[in-house]
Amino acid sequence: MTKLKAILTKVTAIAVASAFVLPAxxxxxxxxxxxxxxxxxxxxxxxxxxxxxxxxxxxxxxxVLGVPVVPINKTGGGGAVAYTYTKNSDANGQTVVWNSLSIxxxxxxxxxxxxxxxxDHVGQVEYQPMPLVVSAKSKHKTLKSFMDACxxxxxxxxxxxxxxxxxxxxxxxxxxxxxxxxxALLPVKAPKRNAVLLSGEAxxxxxxxxxxxxxxxxxxxxxxxxxxxKRSPQAPDVPTATELGYNxxxxxxxxxxxxxxxxxxxxxxxxxxxxxxxxSKAFQDFGKKKGFTIETLGPKAFDKKLAVGDKIVKKAxxxxxxxxxxxxx
Numbered sequence: 001m002t003k004l005k006a007i008l009t010k011v012t013a014i015a016v017a018s019a020f021v022l023p024a025x026x027x028x029x030x031x032x033x034x035x036x037x038x039x040x041x042x043x044x045x046x047x048x049x050x051x052x053x054x055x056x057x058x059x060x061x062x063x064v065l066g067v068p069v070v071p072i073n074k075t076g077g078g079g080a081v082a083y084t085y086t087k088n089s090d091a092n093g094q095t096v097v098w099n100s101l102s103i104x105x106x107x108x109x110x111x112x113x114x115x116x117x118x119x120d121h122v123g124q125v126e127y128q129p130m131p132l133v134v135s136a137k138s139k140h141k142t143l144k145s146f147m148d149a150c151x152x153x154x155x156x157x158x159x160x161x162x163x164x165x166x167x168x169x170x171x172x173x174x175x176x177x178x179x180x181x182x183x184a185l186l187p188v189k190a191p192k193r194n195a196v197l198l199s200g201e202a203x204x205x206x207x208x209x210x211x212x213x214x215x216x217x218x219x220x221x222x223x224x225x226x227x228x229x230k231r232s233p234q235a236p237d238v239p240t241a242t243e244l245g246y247n248x249x250x251x252x253x254x255x256x257x258x259x260x261x262x263x264x265x266x267x268x269x270x271x272x273x274x275x276x277x278x279x280s281k282a283f284q285d286f287g288k289k290k291g292f293t294i295e296t297l298g299p300k301a302f303d304k305k306l307a308v309g310d311k312i313v314k315k316a317x318x319x320x321x322x323x324x325x326x327x328x329x
Contacts, residue, residue, distance in 0.1 A: 033093050033266045037068040041097040043082035046073050049290075053254065054098040056286055057125060060277030065269075069096075078102050078165070080111035083257075087118050091259040093266035096122065099257045101167045101250075104306065104313045109165045110327035116306050122256035123271045124297035124305065125278045126287060128209040129226035129251045130171040131238065135197050136222050143224040143244055146204060150181035159183040160193050160202035167252055170316040171227050172206030174248045175241060177319050197221060208252060209234070210291040227251050234291055250312045255302055271298050 040058040044050045051073065058069040074082040079102035089095040097119070107115045132143065140146040150157045159176070161168040164187060176183060186202050190211050196202040197212075198220065205212075213234060215221040223238040229249040231240055241248045256274055258267060275296045277283060287294045297305060317323035 033263075033269060034065050034067045035092075035094065037070050038065070038093070039089075039095045040069050040071045041082045041086055041095065042071055042073045043075065043079040043098065043100070043102060044073070045075050050098065050100065050254070053286065053290075056283055057098070057274070057277050060280045060283055061273045063280075064273040064276045077111040078106040078109075080106050083107070083119065084112055086257065086259055087114065089259050091120075091261035091263075093258060093262055093270060096256045096258050096270060098254065100254050101252050101309070103257065104310050105165055105167060105170065108310070108313050108317050108324070109322055110324040113327070116310055118260060119257040120260050120262050120267060121299055121302050121306060122258060122267055123274055123299055123302045124253050124255040124295065125274060126292045126294045127228065127251045127253040128292040129228035129232055129240075130168055131207055131209055131212070131223045131226045131235075132172065132175065133197060133205045133207050133212050133216070134203065134222050134224060135200065136220050138203070138222065140204075140224070141222070143239075146224060147176075147179040147181050150176070150183055151179065154182040155184050157183045157203040158186045158201070160186045160188045160196050160205040162190060162193075162206075162208075163187045164320075165317070165322055167250070168206040168208065169320075170313055171248065171250050172204075173320055174250065174312060174316040175206075175225070175246055177316070178246050178248065194221065213291055233293060248312060250309055253305070255297070267299055 040054065042051050042054045055071045058071050062069040074085050082097050083103060083106065086095055086097040103116050106112060134140055134146065140149065159172050161172050163169060188196055190208060193205045193207055194212050194215055197205050209226065209232065212221050216223055223235055225241055225244060226232055226235065226238050227241055227248060228251040229240060229242050231238065256270065258270065278294050278296050284294060314323060
């Protein structure tokens with residue numbers, strides 16, 4: 001009986017041990033990130049500024065991560081196609097999207113049925129402010145001078161901007177609304193915006209910083225204010241909207257986002273690769289050539305910036321009557 005009991009005890013011990021050992025033998029170990037190529041989704045067309053910059057960042061990130069980071073253009077809807085594709089991808093870090101202010105504009109205007117928080121955010125790479133610009137021949141040497149004239153003659157002075165719902169439209173509108181100014185609106189694409197200022201067709205333009213900067217330095221155009229919360233190293237004498245008492249801190253940024261639910265450790269690894277890529281000599285040289293400011297932000301700081309920007313965009317769109325205006329009925 002004692003011998004039988006010993007045998008049973010031994011069999012039981014083997015069975016218990018097998019219950020723990022056998023699953024371990026047949027279960028695949030967790031895969032380390034990154035596990036193969038990473039899809040780098042670019043919301044805009046090949047050959048444009050966003051595409052060229054994104055491809056360079058992807059190339060530098062590949063060197064850090066040790067796997068190919070493959071640029072893929074998914075255009076349409078002002079970023080809607082790219083953001084939707086990323087949102088619906090697996091949350092494993094193998095898909096990232098090259099974001100911009102469009103992640104706030106396309107969501108709030110209603111091109112997609114979700115907002116910026118439907119994705120997780122890796123961080124910011126760079127930014128450039130949006131300036132309000134006048135001709136160097138303009139009598140308005142300061143923003144106050146322009147706003148006073150605009151308030152005195154509603155609908156007379158003309159403001160040029162990229163297009164309805166664009167970043168330049170919303171920044172210009174937010175500034176005018178805070179001042180109580182009502183200009184005539186003149187949508188003009190970037191290459192022609194400088195021309196309408198020089199010709200006098202427009203009195204002021206809400207612009208992309210890097211587009212008029214050479215003409216400003218040449219003494220043909222004048223910056224009155226920039227949109228960011230701090231002065232630009234490219235134009236250190238130009239005051240910010242915040243300095244002049246306007247609660248409008250909104251710039252054109254570029255960064256990375258991933259599907260919601262991506263593990264924190266994976267996001268941290270992507271953020272590290274993003275930062276190292278942005279600080280690479282190749283990317284730094286590119287930034288100096290183009291005139292944008294390379295300033296990386298991690299996930300928490302970038303989330304905070306997006307939350308502030310989202311409120312500004314919402315407010316401006318509601319004032320213009322275009323908030324969720326493209327939502328499908």
